Amino acid sequence: MVAPTVSAEINEWEAKDQLRVKRKKVGEEDLLNVFLIVVATNDQAVNKFVKQHIKNDQLVNMASSFSDGNIQIPAQFSRGRLSLAISTDGASPLLTKRIKEDLSSNYDESYTQYTQFLYECRVLIHRLNVSKSRKHELLTEIINDQYRLSLVKQREFLQQIEKYK
Template identity: 40%
Template sequence: MNMISLLVELKDRHCVVVGGGKIAYRKVMMLLEEEAKVTVISPKACSEIEELSKGEKIKLIQRKAVEEDFSHAFLTIAATNEVEENRRITQRLKSISLVNDASAYEEGNCQIPASFKKGRLHLSVSTNGASPKLAKRMKEVWQEKYDDNYIAYIDFLYEVRNLLKQKSLPPEVSHAILEEILDNAYKDSGELRHIYYEKLLNL
């Protein structure tokens, strides 16, 4: 399957999760972390999903999904415990909107990879269905490697890049600066970052 990796903003987007079990719950939590507006459709729902509904974190519709449920969905995740039902939903929607089949990655037109965030840093990995366990393991490696220090460091990279956009420096000078600040010394020292940024302000 040929796919391109994209980051998609889901804040305030209408997302539908079909299914009420533990897998559906994990998908719901992922969407809520991105501040999406989530509707869950399932005749039965696990206690965690019911609690989210009672707390008005999501909208829960306790019945089988019908075509009208997807008319305004930006993203639909088919996560029932019935493979054929997931496939039916996916085949219906894949030509008109974003749809993910939680039971068969190749059925939908988008995947939800294992991902890791640390401030502005966002890493994701997919094995195209070959081994979700490997993708999870790689995510765990990232979690150990990229600690909280990266939050301030990447903010520094962002601020320097924005500052250079405001200055009329020769391209080769800007390029050299952006290369220099990739040195680990800037990652490891907040004081060095501050001194360097102040120097750039006076260029």
């Protein structure tokens, strides 16, 4: 990352070695041999500079002007094995943010454990010596919310699966 100043959150990421920060204004040398460039500044001079110095083989996301870049980065969040990405294709980042917040509250933290349960069940069910239709029935049964909301129901289902072995 290249920036004269950064937020507290980015300072934390740097402290955790999650990214490196060059604290300076962006220069042409910073754009060489870089595959992905994200320009997230409200400094029009920086935006113009980057736009003038990018190469055809670089992926560029211009946060302030989606049409000046050649890629868009969707908003995303995860709950365990559930990953959701949202985009309005540059039409409205504010709507994207609102939809992400809505989905994030609908798909709460309970999905973290639940998707792990679903994964483990899927692996076990596919190993069973039963018909494809019975496997489908079992997989369909566990996408009912009662399994997401109850660890007891999950354990009971796993015990039911054991009977097929």
